[in-house]
Amino acid sequence: MQTDYKLHFAYGFYSYIYKIYGLFMDHLKHFKNIFQDRVTVSPAELCCYSADGSQVKGKPDFVIFPKTTDEVSQILAYANSHLIPVTARGAGTGLAGGAVPVKGGIVLDMSQMNRLISIDINNIQVTVEAGIVADKLNEALKPYGFFFPPDPGSAATCTVGGQIANNASGMRCVKYGTTKNYVLDLEVVLADGSVIHTGTNCLKSSIGYDLSRLYVGSEGTLGIITKAVLKIAPLPKFRKLVMISFPSPENAGLSVSRVFAAGVTPSACEILDKTSVSILTKLDPDVIFPRDGDVVLFEADGSSKNAVDEAAELIASACEEISNSILITDDPVKMKEIWDARRLLGAAVSKLDPTKTRIYVGEDLGVPIQKLPAMIAKVYEITSEVGITPMIYGHVGDGTIHVGLFIDVLDENEWKKLDIAADKLHLAAIDLGGTISSEHGIGAARGAYMEKQCGSAFFVMKAVKNALDPNGILNPGKLGL
Ligand SMILES: Cc1cc2nc3c(=O)[nH]c(=O)nc-3n(C[C@H](O)[C@H](O)[C@H](O)COP(=O)(O)OP(=O)(O)OC[C@H]3O[C@@H](n4cnc5c(N)ncnc54)[C@H](O)[C@@H]3O)c2cc1C
DSSP states (O other): OHHHHHHHHHHHHHHHHHHHHHHHHHHHHHHHHHHGGGEEOOHHHHHHTSBOSSSOBOOOSEEEOOOSHHHHHHHHHHHHHTTOOEEEESSSOOSSSTTSOTTOSEEEEGGGOOOEEEEEGGGTEEEEETTOBHHHHHHHHGGGTEEOOOOOTTTTTOBHHHHHHHTOOOTTHHHHOOGGGGEEEEEEEOTTSOEEEOSOSSSOOOOSSOHHHHHTTOTTSSOEEEEEEEEOEEOOSEEEEEEEEESSHHHHHHHHHHHHHTTOOOSEEEEEOHHHHHHHHHHOTTOOOOSSSEEEEEEEEESOHHHHHHHHHHHHHHHGGGOSEEEEEOOHHHHHHHHHHHHHHHHHGGGSOTTOEEEOSSOEEEOOGGGHHHHHHHHHHHHHHHTOOEEEEEOGGGTEEEEEEEEOTTOHHHHHHHHHHHHHHHHHHHHTTOBSOSSSOOTTTSGGGHHHHHTTHHHHHHHHHHHHOTTOOBSTTOTTO
16 A cells, blocks of 8 residues: 555656656747757756855756847747746846846846947937946947946946846945936836837936836846946046045044035045955055055046045045045056955955855945944944954945955854844844945845835835736746745
């Protein structure tokens, strides 16, 4: 009797696997017919699409490389009618698992949709395909004296589509605004394969719900962005760097509201605490960073030398009383060296301790700028309570605090400590009226905090998701939806 039961179970199990395998083969045949070698199920390649810059993991069943909006539309229509999850991927530099297919299915690699369709200087805008790399767009704009200001640290590799889907920002957003401030119109393929435009080519437009803003930050959960019309800005002619060292990280945080109160909007404002500075000086002992404290890099830019000089002086005098030392420079070589070092920080963290790895959790806090000293103090308090070394850096000019947490990944106890620290950091940011993600997004890493962060607005998000993706095929498992 028992043997019969086992046989029955074994038959049921194998017929189920056979059915699933049969379905998989049907889907593969369908995609191969249309995309030939632009679809892959090779285990090695699938492995490459199983992660992004975060610790989140999840393997796709298929990776497809579309070249046109029509192809994206065909894929979504098929996936929707067969209930196959679809996850868009730009360059996979995201730090919250956004592009990781945690429920399997299809990864749409958008990197072959990378054309710069038009540069329209007279209308201060460009039209691009979503897979264009951010720096490539800026290289093309430079000869015209213009740029696309949102400038994430990953600009050399990340795509404009990924930037829009994450509302990415960067060092210059304190003055120029984040990606959302530059999106005029998006071409989006909806879950059922239909194609919409979210805006117009006008610099402003008042036509009901702002659908472009809805798609900015939607992390591929409401549709696939295939094209974008983006506003651009003239390149500033003059820049000046003010590098200030402070006796404590709280003073460094305090400097931000002092500078704004002095009537200056810096074009960049980056904090590097003592640990961050020590990592950079270990990497390059000659780098020109003060060794005596926590550093804030302020930059002033503009079209007139006098205005930039005056802004730099105002920044320096606003901080003099609470600082250790101040260096002002407009030497392009020195400025490049300092900014290049700052950009390297994320990659240089292994210099701190080769036995420890930085894990991206609780790393992207944001608070109103006046609360920066309190948030910074909380980071040190929480991490010392838990017993984890922190590093603080980030775009403090707009309230962003990146926290680097390092653990020995082979030690289970360290993982537990990390979870506790990340949880406390997220809750502390919310308590201070801040945000659990200033720019890296929610992805699969921070979904559990969405209700706490957004309150009943989270149920509005769920309603929007259900209306636009009733079968839940678009990037399932993200945003806590
Ligand atoms: C070294 C380093 C530095 C970084 N610095 C910054 C920084 O300063 N500021 C900042 O904001 N971020 C930063 N990031 C995070 C990340 O690089 C940015 O969010 C970037 O914009 C993501 O672009 P991507 O093309 O790699 O997107 P991916 O990681 O591929 O995807 C990100 C999200 O967008 C979705 N997506 C991608 N393309 C599309 C599309 N066409 N349609 C719909 N959804 C899409 C994905 O599904 C996913 O949810 C950094 C990352 C690294 C590794």
